[in-house]
Amino acid sequence: MAIQAILFDAYGTLFDVYSIGRLADKLFPGQGDALAALWRAKQIEYTQLRTLCSTYKPFWEVTQDALVFSCKKLGLNLDLDAQQALMSQYAKLSPFPECLSVLQQLRAQGLRLAILSNGNSQMLEAVVKAAGMQALFNHVLSVDSVQKYKTAPEAYQIGTDMLGTGAKNILFVSSNCWDVCGATWFGYKAFWVNRAGAPMEELGVTPYGQGSSLADLPAFVEHEREHS
Amino acid sequence: MAIQAILFDAYGTLFDVYSIGRLADKLFPGQGDALAALWRAKQIEYTQLRTLCSTYKPFWEVTQDALVFSCKKLGLNLDLDAQQALMSQYAKLSPFPECLSVLQQLRAQGLRLAILSNGNSQMLEAVVKAAGMQALFNHVLSVDSVQKYKTAPEAYQIGTDMLGTGAKNILFVSSNCWDVCGATWFGYKAFWVNRAGAPMEELGVTPYGQGSSLADLPAFVEHEREHS
Incomplete structure (x- = not known):
């Protein structure tokens, strides 16, 4: 059929999730692409792990967790303004x-x-x-x-x-x-x-x-x- | 208790799975670390996806699939000798x-x-x-x-x-x-x-x-x- x-x-x-890289690069010059890529990979990994283990949490929160981890991993200082700016990109x-x-x-x-x-x-x-x-x-x-x-x-x-x-x-x-x-x-x-x-x-x-x-x-x- | x-x-x-990077670097000079890292990440990702979807396949095969994908992704020509050499490292x-x-x-x-x-x-x-x-x-x-x-x-x-x-x-x-x-x-x-x-x-x-x-x-x- x-x-x-x-x-x-x-x-x-x-x-376009990777368009976030442009904003990320303004906030963390030279690191925007690396942050966007790691953030996206962690976001997906966390959804899979939480599903495997029945520890569901809404995507907005998982996305935020993945951002926090990615900045720690890359040694970037994510203050509240930067966090809100990056997260709000997801809404638009x-x-x-x-x-x-x-x-x-x-x-x-x-x-x-x-x-x-x-x-x-x-x-x-x-x-x-x-x-x-x-x-x-x-x-x-x-x-x-x-x-x-x-x-x-x-x-x-x-x-x-x-x-x-x-x-x-x-x-x-x-x-x-x-x-x-x-x-x-x-x-x-x-x-x-x-x-x-x-x-x-x-x-x-x-x-x-x-x-x-x-x-x-x-x-x-x-x-x-x-x-x- | x-x-x-x-x-x-x-x-x-x-x-030490990353010790494979040394052999990988002999086979693909300058690319060993990148191959070892991507191979390991894909190996884990494939286990998670196959578990989520109940499409289990033994780890040896998943590991081989992850190696094949990683070489394609990095543009490395994985011939049968190189594949066997890298896979056999997993046994030792x-x-x-x-x-x-x-x-x-x-x-x-x-x-x-x-x-x-x-x-x-x-x-x-x-x-x-x-x-x-x-x-x-x-x-x-x-x-x-x-x-x-x-x-x-x-x-x-x-x-x-x-x-x-x-x-x-x-x-x-x-x-x-x-x-x-x-x-x-x-x-x-x-x-x-x-x-x-x-x-x-x-x-x-x-x-x-x-x-x-x-x-x-x-x-x-x-x-x-x-x-x-």
């Missing part, structure tokens, strides 16, 4: 430049669109609103409702439950390769937005589709519908 | 210099000693034997029996099941801070061997004890026994 809906990861996929992350027009095209193709993110609802609502995308999504879903982060199957299942259709009829779109693997293991058709041209993780997964930006999605979906 | 047994993590705690990793004498002291203090590792049994037996440590451990335990990697509670529970005593009577020793957190969440008294002087992970955990090498263990245990 053809794809009926598209489920997007948010951070890194629709919204820029969407990638192609994002809005691609979402509009996909809507015009008759697809239902949703977000399924590790972010808690308040964070997601803020960033979607700041980008002017409220009207484009049928659902903005947070793993907060199951208190488990991706890649736990319970997190992915929120998408099928809310869209009311099987995982095989949903294209799950993420720029995070681990997320593509988790979604594929769950049963989604997964599309990897591989902006950096990174190698595929060695996890025995082949993504259903792949592109270098969201701009590759409309043609991919069109082609998939014609051939299914 | 006083500590009755000590449960050790293996890789990074008893055996050097123990840290203080390791053997500390284990002997702890035995002399009347403690039962065991290993609880992500490594599969064949890998563990090889590395323990190569280090001449067979006689020192009451148990060499692998998570392979539950097909879940640390930090899953099922993995930590192998230790209490096999030692036949409560987690509170066991000191869990690891150089991996995430492992110290997982063990603490499970209920062990955890001791962090913080060789690098790294900051504590921001996971809301305070280790029961901490030292800069295994050499700090005998006095710590002695002191803990006198005061419990």
Whole structure:
């Protein structure tokens, strides 16, 4: 059966988390990229550890913990002003430049669109609103409702439950390769937005589709519908 | 109640995984440290993702997958000879210099000693034997029996099941801070061997004890026994 809906990861996929590096570099000259990269890696690691051990804590708090650790590790003095400045960026992350027009095209193709993110609802609502995308999504879903982060199957299942259709009829779109693997293991058709041209993780997964930006999605979906 | 047994993590705690960097540097001059660090990070990430998604695969294979990915990511041409040379190092990793004498002291203090590792049994037996440590451990335990990697509670529970005593009577020793957190969440008294002087992970955990090498263990245990 053809794809009926598209489920997007948010951070890194629709919204540019690494854009935080620019602010970080103003606060800590020469260290912005290193801080942004370590912060992001720790943020993800903490979600995985907390899910494995059933010690869930909302994404906003996990993100803050990861920031504090990363600054300690890099020897950066994170005062309260800097912490608030960096954290508040998360509420107003820029969407990638192609994002809005691609979402509009996909809507015009008759697809239902949703977000399924590790972010808690308040964070997601803020960033979607700041980008002017409220009207484009049928659902903005947070793993907060199951208190488990991706890649736990319970997190992915929120998408099928809310869209009311099987995982095989949903294209799950993420720029995070681990997320593509988790979604594929769950049963989604997964599309990897591989902006950096990174190698595929060695996890025995082949993504259903792949592109270098969201701009590759409309043609991919069109082609998939014609051939299914 | 006083500590009755000590449960050790293996890789990074008893055996020096970063020593692989030296061989890696011979094979890929100037890139050895980067390869060793990425390989280790990916190895751990893959164990966590596979545990979250119930797609377990033995540690030897996960380690090989992580090596292949890391070389692709760093643009290194990993031929079969190099792959075999690097993987075979895992079977004969050097123990840290203080390791053997500390284990002997702890035995002399009347403690039962065991290993609880992500490594599969064949890998563990090889590395323990190569280090001449067979006689020192009451148990060499692998998570392979539950097909879940640390930090899953099922993995930590192998230790209490096999030692036949409560987690509170066991000191869990690891150089991996995430492992110290997982063990603490499970209920062990955890001791962090913080060789690098790294900051504590921001996971809301305070280790029961901490030292800069295994050499700090005998006095710590002695002191803990006198005061419990």
